[in-house]
Amino acid sequence: YIRPGVDVLQKRGGLHTFMNFHKPILTDSGGFQVFSLSDLCKICENGVEFRSHLDGSSHFFSPESVLDIQKAIGSDIMMVLDQCTDYPIDEKAAGEAMNRTIEWARQSVEYWKTSFECEKQALFAIVQGSVFPDLRRECALKLAEMNFPGYAIGGLSVGEPKELYKAITELTLGYLPVDKPRYMMGVGSPLEILFAIKHGVDMFDCVMPTRIARNGTLYTTAGRINIKAAQFAYDESPLDRGCECYVCKNFTKSYLRHIFRVGEISALIYNTYHNLYFMKKFMDGIRVAIEKDEFSALMASWEAIYSN
């Protein structure tokens, strides 16, 4: 919306053509940007006022307008506008954000059903309610009544304790329809993904693999490594002996450490590529294990390697 702009994406034939990516694309509504860029946003009953970080211009997003944008750019799975809350937050404020999220979801699904080709572009709802079980239950049940094509759990992994995160995830999943995709937003680490899948989550998205890659941390089948570490200065082995990706087949840790430290752009690309390759293989491994009924064993083996 801000850059390159809806008009560019539309004239270039939508996201799939623009990116030459011909698989399903999920787009977020901007609800999380409201949360993470809260200094530039003001929330009211009808939507959110957003100030561009590029030129300071003011824009207003409503539940309907964010769907218009996602429609125009050709999203396959659109997300409703929601209100993500910070942690910690008191129950009253969390309840207000939840009620607003529910009301916006109601408006969203109404607009979607009347103005969209529903078979072509799906719309997912987002459960809020912070760490309060009563709020999570109420939100999940009310959204479930609206019969969305899929449901997301939002507002987690924003700083709450690990045990609270686990309890709320499990509880919320229990109130969402099992015949619809259940999507955990913004998660996460390998172990968090395993935990979530164990309890029924079907979809994820997360910046973690790419962000930590850009900052020098790589996933391997032997745990996380920090390529900046001095111990790799003379290391002639690949990032991960068990990995067949382009980076592992061609470069040593010593070289990857060097190009990262001197700021070579290629280092960011290689690191990112490797971590995404790892995640793909990680997820494929989970699918195979589930098919063979070996999920528990696989989870135990990863837990022995990763501590977070």
Place this chain on the structure above:
RNA sequence: GUGGCUGUAGUUCAAUGGCAGAGCCCCGGGUUGUGGUCCCGGUCGUUGCGGGUUCAAAUCCCGUCAGCCACC
């Protein structure tokens, strides 16, 4: 040859007589609904060298060495 300026952490620089500090670098950790940002913690000193004054010197004095500038 003469005059002047400057020498402080790996580096760029603070500290004008009173516990020698900061940024960067370096070392370690973090990053949860994308942007290299950012956050947290840590190591590092014969204050060019030698003497002197002083209770106390990076600081004042003498000498010396090095770099730079100007002039001859």
